[in-house]
Amino acid sequence: MRMDELAKAAPKPTGVGEMFQLxxxxxxxxxxxLATLTGQARSTIAARVDALLGSGLVAPAGEATSTGGRPPATFAFNPAARVVLAVDLGATHARLAVTDLAGTVLAEHSEQIAIADGPAPVLDRVAELGHLLLDKADRQAEDLVSVGVGLPGPVEHSTGRPINPPIMPGWDDADVPGHLGRRLHVPALVDNDVNIMALGEHATAWRTVDHLLFVKVATGIGAGIISDGAIRRGAQGAAGDLGHIAVPGGLDLPCRCGNTGCLEAVASGPAIATALQAQGLDARSSADVVALVRSGDLAAGREVREAGRHIGEVLAACVSMLNPSMIVIGGVVADAGEHLLAGIREVVYRRSLPLATQHLRIVTSRTGARAGVLGAATMAAEHVLSPAAIDALVG
Known part of the structure; x- marks a missing residue:
């Protein structure tokens, strides 16, 4: 965007934190x-630039082209000034990364865990790994400014506490931000895993897409909703819980939530594995299902495509309600490739209104297994780079 266009489009900042966003x-x-963009006096701009230079978040970036006389100095955001710790926790895995404030991964680590061990041992291990990753990234503890965490269950985002998470015994109402804050001495932001995956995919691969639905298909099924460029969590943080919507005309299969015929009971990785076991195949997990599909097993391909159709039945209603321009399919089962996508596309394009699907794209995740940590890093960085946070830092 040209400077004159940006000046017209941008709101006029009133403080150093808002000016920093430019x-x-x-x-x-x-x-x-900056004076042209903000309409503020040169002396005010100079003082605010000096304050940002002092924080390290802005650094000199060379000289601009001279229009006569001495070339003026330029300044730019310095994302290397601080780092954040990104944490993606699943039922059986932990993925962590230290990134700079622009989401560039500096060091990362994955290992098997059991979320059912409870919050204290799992979060203590997270804190231990966080310190190790800081060392690996050659950064000091004082460089760390925040932690972002994704959990495999419902989270009240305002408090960061899990709310009746079905696969996380002992975690209900656990003070996750407080525990990590005490161990790492920085603020901790917590959300459910699908929301942070949506943030990671959006920030990394589709930043210009304002209306995006990220659907995770794995042990459970859930969605992260990006609308008007921002994540939408709902009143209690439960928005996007696709897995417990009843499939239209679905099978009367019991779901772990206590109902029957839920999408998760019909089309999740374990549900597909159970259907394949009934046909005599050795499939115990989502990963087994994917391996069978990749090996060319016809029965596995048929079951995954049928699961895609069931997911499409629910997504068709979401498309009519939310009108996204893109649906991104992620999670372990998405690694089965075109079989899942074909089933989803078949039903969504048939059942949704032409206006809603006119420009709708349905694709697989570009960030893959990294979506969660990239989203956690985005959430953590946004917290410390907000206008209010910058005002507090340099005020």
Whole structure:
């Protein structure tokens, strides 16, 4: 965008934190540029640039082209100034990364865990790994400014506490932010795993897409909703819980939530594995299902495609309600490839209104297994780079 277009489009910042947002894109700008964009006095701009330079979040970026006389100095966002710890916890895995404030991964680690061991041992291990990753990234503890965490269950985002998570015994109402905050001495932000996957996919692969639905198909099925460019969590953080919507005309299969015929009971990885076991195949998990599909097993391919159709039945209603321009399919079962996508597309395009599907794209995740940590890093960085946080830092 040209400077004059940006000046017209951008709201006029009133404080240093809001002015800093103009530099978040990394493009070098002069003090004169910032004065034009904000309409503020050169002396005010100079003082605010000096404050940001002092924080390290903005750094000199060379000189602009001279229009006569001495070339003016430029300044840009310095994402390397601080780091965040990103944590993606699943039922049986932990993925962690230390990233800079732009989400560039500096060090990462994955290992098997059991979320059912409870919050204290799992979070203590997270804190231990966080310190190890800081060392691996050659960063000091004081460089860490926040932690982002994704959990495999419902989370009240305002408090960061899990709410009756079905596969996390002992975690209900656990003070996850408090526990990690005490161990790592920085603020901790917590959300459910599908929301952070949606954030990671959006920030990394589809930043210009304002209306996106990220669907995770694995042990459970859930969705993260990006609308008007921002994640939408709902009143209690339960938005996007696709797995417990009844499949239209679905099978009367029991679900772990206590109901029957839920999408998760019909089309999740374990549900597909159970259907294949009934046909005499050795499938105990989502990974086994994917391996069978990749080996060319016809029965596995048929079952995955049928699961895609069931998911499509629910997503067709979501498309009519939310009108996304993109649906991204992630999670372990998405690794089965076109079989799942074909089933989803078949039903969504047939059942949704033409206006809603006119420009709708249905694709697989580009970030794959990294979606969660990238989203956790995005959530953690946004917290410390918000206008209010910058005002507090340099005020």
């Amino acid at each position: 530099l978040r894109d990394g493009q070098p700008r002069t003090r004169s540029d």
